[in-house]
Amino acid sequence: MQRRTLLASSALAIAAPALVSQAFAQPRNAAWPRALNMGTAAPGGTYALYGPAWGQLVQEATGxxxxxxxxxxxNQNIILxxxxxxxxxxxxxxxxxxxxxxxxxxxxxxxxxxxxxLFPMYDTxxxxxxxxxxxxxxxxLLAGKNVGVGPRGGTPGTYFPLILNTLGHRPGSVRFGSGSDMSGQLQDGxxxxxxxxxxVPVPAFSEAETSGEINFLDFTPEEVTRLTSNFPELSPSTLPASTYRTAGRELRVVGMYNFAIGHRSLPEDxxxxxxKAVLGTQPRLRQAISAASETVAANAGKNTxxxxxxxxxxxxxxxxxxxPDNLILA
Structure with missing residues (x-):
């Protein structure tokens, strides 16, 4: 719980000025909008912490x-x-x-x-x-079990039902909800x-570690091969044993990269x-949330x-x- 609290506190602290009334916004360029709205995600996931962290850097740099x-x-962020x-x-x-x-x-x-x-964020x-x-x-062993997969409109809510179906591990039921809600339902049986x-570390997973003994679930080499063959947007990866306090071993996973996005009508400058505000001051972002260690320009190639x-x-x-020129569109 302490780690989750520290992460949340850091993100909230860095985001606090965003709560100031729009009446005080003074854009550096009069042609820019006075306010921007960012779609994040439900509590318990990384977006809820990462979004306010990079949003604050933008606010400071642009006014x-x-x-x-x-x-x-x-999913919903794209729609919005x-x-x-x-x-x-x-x-x-x-x-x-x-x-x-x-x-x-x-x-x-x-x-x-x-x-x-806009820019590369981190691997999921x-x-x-x-x-x-x-x-x-x-x-x-999830076949026939009750499984939670996060918000319906999120990446795990979209992909995990497909992943389990592809592997032939069909659960008895699939439930959707925020990460914190899923963690609570797990503890309640x-x-x-x-x-x-x-x-990573997933805040809700780190919190669950403090509430009781848990097993971490990853994939076998054969499962990784099957998934990356069926879903080319997934790539094989591993999580160090140190990612979680009680994992005790390296976790074999598949991953998908995250990117910040914006509407095409945003002014170019x-x-x-x-x-410049986010990637140029990346150490500040990394201090707010550890996932930002991968938020570097060199990962731009993750988008093809x-x-x-x-x-x-x-x-x-x-x-x-x-x-490439063909990957730039006004």
């Missing part, structure tokens, strides 16, 4: 007030950015690929072509936990396992300054399909990254 909207995660109900947000690249092509049930066949990539590893007393030690995908905003591409090229 624009940044406010935060709790959402169901990547497309509609300009928020101007900036965060998503995983698998969900972004579905959005761009209009694939996946949640898109209802619509192609979300007004979203633009898929893994899970179960109470030790449940006897569940692997994904294969309403769930047999809680599967999630987020920056504003987006340039936003990236979603067009970059011209302002983002300009900054990344100046930072030494190769951004």
């Amino acid at each position: 624009i007030n940044v406010s935060f909207r709790t959402t169901q995660g990547p 950015v497309q509609r300009r109900e928020v101007e900036i947000g965060m998503t995983t690249m698998g969900v972004a690929l579905q959005a761009w092509n209009g694939q996946g049930d949640w898109t209802q066949g619509n192609r979300f072509r007004d979203i633009r990539a 590893p898929f893994h899970g936990i179960a109470l030790k007393r449940s006897g569940i030690t692997s994904m294969a 309403l769930l047999d396992a809680f599967l999630f995908a987020s920056g 504003l987006v340039y300054e936003m990236l 399909f979603l067009p970059y905003h011209p302002g983002a591409a300009r900054y990344l090229r100046e930072a030494g990254q190769t951004i």
Whole structure:
């Protein structure tokens, strides 16, 4: 609980000025908007902490007030950015690929072509936990069990049902909700396992460690091979044993990269300054949330399909990254 409290406190502290009234916002450029809205995610996941952290850096650098909207995660963030109900947000690249092509049930066949990539955030590893007393030690043992997978509109809520189905480990029921809610249901015996995908350490998993003995659930080598063959947006990875206090071993996972996104209508010079604020002062972001250790320009190549905003591409090229012309779209 202490680690979760420290993480949350750091993020809230860095985000506190965002609560100031928009009346006090003084953009550095009169042509810029006085306020920006950011889509984040439900409590218990990394977006809820990471979003306010980078939003505060943007606010300080631009003078624009940044406010935060709790959402169901990547899917809803994309919908909201497309509609300009928020101007900036965060998503995983698998969900972004579905959005761009209009694939996946949640898109209802619509192609979300007004979203633009801003900057790389961090990798999202898929893994899970179960109470030790449940006897569940692997994904294969989830067949017929009650499983929580986070918000319905989030990356784990979208992908874990597909992952389990592909592996043939079909649960008895799949439940959706915030990370903190899923963790509570696990402790209360309403769930047999809680599967999630987020920056690590997952705050809800770290909290669960302090409440009782848990098993960490990862994938076998054969399962990793099957998943990466069926989902090219997933890549094999490992989590060090030190990721969690009680894991006691390296975890074999599959991962998906996260990116900040924005609406294509954002001014080019504003987006340039936003990236300068985030990537140019990355150590500050890393102090607020450990997942930001991967928030560096060098990871821009993790995006191979979603067009970059011209302002983002300009900054990344100046930072030494190769951004193809066909991956830049106004």
